[in-house]
Amino acid sequence: LVANETYGPKDTDISPQLTKIKNTAGVQAVFVFGLGQGPAIVTKNYKQLGITLPLYIITVQNAVPYSMLGVATSSTAFFRTLGGSVGLAVFGSIMNNRFAVEFMRGLPPAISNNVPAAQLDSLSHNPQALLSADAQSQLKGLLGNLGPQGAALFDQVLQALRHGLQSALSQVFLIALAVLLVSLVIHLLIKEIPLRKQHSGGDPAVENRGKGKG
Numbered sequence: 001l002v003a004n005e006t007y008g009p010k011d012t013d014i015s016p017q018l019t020k021i022k023n024t025a026g027v028q029a030v031f032v033f034g035l036g037q038g039p040a041i042v043t044k045n046y047k048q049l050g051i052t053l054p055l056y057i058i059t060v061q062n063a064v065p066y067s068m069l070g071v072a073t074s075s076t077a078f079f080r081t082l083g084g085s086v087g088l089a090v091f092g093s094i095m096n097n098r099f100a101v102e103f104m105r106g107l108p109p110a111i112s113n114n115v116p117a118a119q120l121d122s123l124s125h126n127p128q129a130l131l132s133a134d135a136q137s138q139l140k141g142l143l144g145n146l147g148p149q150g151a152a153l154f155d156q157v158l159q160a161l162r163h164g165l166q167s168a169l170s171q172v173f174l175i176a177l178a179v180l181l182v183s184l185v186i187h188l189l190i191k192e193i194p195l196r197k198q199h200s201g202g203d204p205a206v207e208n209r210g211k212g213k214g
Contacts, residue, residue, distance in 0.1 A: 002027055007038055014038075015045045022051050063193055094175065095168040100124040103164030108156050110149065115142065127161045 003024040005017035021027055030046070032039045057076055064072045103124045104112075112120070119142065129135040139157060143150040 007042070009038065011038070012041065013045065014042050015049060018042070018045050018049055018051065022049060059190075059193075062195055091172050091176065095172045096125060098171050099127065099164045099168035101164075102167040103127075103160050106160035106163050108153065111143075111153055111157060123157070123161070124164075127165050129158065130161050130165065 003021045005021060007014045007017060021030060030051070032042045057073060060072050060076050061069050104120070107120070123129060123139075129139050136158075140150070140154050143154045143157070
């Protein structure tokens with residue numbers, strides 16, 4: 001541990017702490033422990049400050065012959081981008097499917113029987129009613145046609161939306177945690193190769209031994 005900085009629960013800018021970490025020699029990784037908006041602000045400021053810790057790229061470059069450095073570097077960037085795209089698609093699909101199932105399951109029978117199926121299907125694939133005032137107004141107007149109970153049903157729909165979104169996000173984060181743990185185990189099993197001593201263009205295992213023996 002070469003640096004230790006803290007932030008408060010009400011902080012909206014953590015750039016000063018990150019700047020100190022950035023200027024500290026020997027930093028190889030940044031670990032953020034916290035809940036709420038703190039880690040998200042750290043991530044935003046981290047990117048704004050242009051902090052980069054390219055240790056993984058160095059590891060890959062050190063494991064291949066010098067003549068293959070370009071291929072190894074570009075392949076690392078390619079597979080990182082590919083993994084991000086595939087991961088986003090997979091987790092997005094899981095979240096959407098789980099949200100739709102939990103939302104429909106949480107709806108009271110009065111809504112399922114009186115609200116058009118097309119409207120319910122639209123809500124089950126887009127929880128904008130939780131964020132958009134216009135969407136809430138449209139939904140409230142639609143449920144207002146059901147009589148005095150419309151206001152109560154509107155609150156129940158919002159509650160079903162919240163429950164569905166919460167369940168979907170919980171499942172996504174649990175799966176992501178499992179993937180993270182598997183990745184951690186795989187990284188711990190990666191063979192350690194000392195940094196090369198010279199650039200002969202040959203095998204890295206030979207290069208790393210240098211010319212110390214005669």
